[in-house]
Amino acid sequence: MKRGGTDQQKRRAAERAVTAVSSGMVVGLGTGSTAGFAIDKLGERVDDGLEITGIATSYQSRQRAREAGIPLVTLEDATPDIAIDGADQIAGTTLIKGGGAAHAREKVVDSAADRLLIVADPTKETETLDHPVPVEVLPDARPTVSRRLGDLGGEPTLRSAERKDGPVVTDNGNLVVDCSFGEIEEPAALARQLSQLPGVVEHGLFVGLADEIYIGTADGVVHRTE
Numbered sequence: 001m002k003r004g005g006t007d008q009q010k011r012r013a014a015e016r017a018v019t020a021v022s023s024g025m026v027v028g029l030g031t032g033s034t035a036g037f038a039i040d041k042l043g044e045r046v047d048d049g050l051e052i053t054g055i056a057t058s059y060q061s062r063q064r065a066r067e068a069g070i071p072l073v074t075l076e077d078a079t080p081d082i083a084i085d086g087a088d089q090i091a092g093t094t095l096i097k098g099g100g101a102a103h104a105r106e107k108v109v110d111s112a113a114d115r116l117l118i119v120a121d122p123t124k125e126t127e128t129l130d131h132p133v134p135v136e137v138l139p140d141a142r143p144t145v146s147r148r149l150g151d152l153g154g155e156p157t158l159r160s161a162e163r164k165d166g167p168v169v170t171d172n173g174n175l176v177v178d179c180s181f182g183e184i185e186e187p188a189a190l191a192r193q194l195s196q197l198p199g200v201v202e203h204g205l206f207v208g209l210a211d212e213i214y215i216g217t218a219d220g221v222v223h224r225t226e
Contacts, residue, residue, distance in 0.1 A: 005120075005124070007037075009122065010119070012216035012220070013216030014036075014216075015038070016214050016216075017117045018084065021045070021050070021082060026054070026055060026082075027080060027083065027084065028057065028110060029055065029065055029070070030061065031086070034121065035061065035086045037119075038119060039065050042054070043067075053073045058102035058105060060100065060102070075108070082113055086119055086120055088204070089125075090120060093210040094205070095206040095209070097204045098133075101159070103136065104136045104170065105172070107202055111209055117212045117214060120213070122216075129187055130182060130183045132181075133180075133205055135178075135179055136175070138174055138201060139173075139174060139175050141200075142158065146177060149179045152193055155181075156177045156178070158176075159176040190205060191205040
């Protein structure tokens with residue numbers, strides 16, 4: 001079983017991706033530890049004179065951006081030129097996201113951007129996706145969605161919150177069901193099936209969205225394009 005990558009690896013990936021940002025850009029700000037390093041670096045560059053605005057994908061990324069001094073707008077105000085985000089698992093340029101329960105908003109912002117840059121450490125890479133797929137569902141639809149996920153061959157589990165009683169509640173007020181499908185040989189087909197389930201707000205399969213992948217290693221950064 002792979003262990004999590006180091007902060008140094010994550011920071012290297014994030015800081016390399018941030019070099020793609022230039023003044024005048026609107027930047028989608030992802031959620032999670034590696035995307036957080038990108039937000040921090042963007043804040044340093046703003047202090048040095050970089051003129052950008054950010055679009056946050058979660059309460060967490062919004063707070064971190066504010067602390068970093070990055071001016072924020074919404075999708076009502078602008079369209080992102082570039083988005084920088086993390087991933088829970090990567091196979092080629094297909095992703096599973098949603099460990100932070102922000103995948104619905106992340107997908108909206110990431111898909112709106114002209115370019116999506118994914119930052120990660122080596123433990124996130126795999127030949128075939130097999131990580132449980134987070135599925136954000138309307139609370140009243142959870143029983144029905146869970147049954148239908150089972151019909152698709154999945155093993156759904158309602159995500160429980162840490163340090164509080166009850167389930168995780170997303171920024172959108174919904175629940176998250178983590179569904180294990182084993183090895184996902186056809187992620188595009190599964191993505192379509194999940195999107196068609198009534199009550200599903202969004203799922204964590206990101207297919208055909210990533211333009212560039214930055215993997216931080218012990219001695220550098222591996223950069224791949226689609």
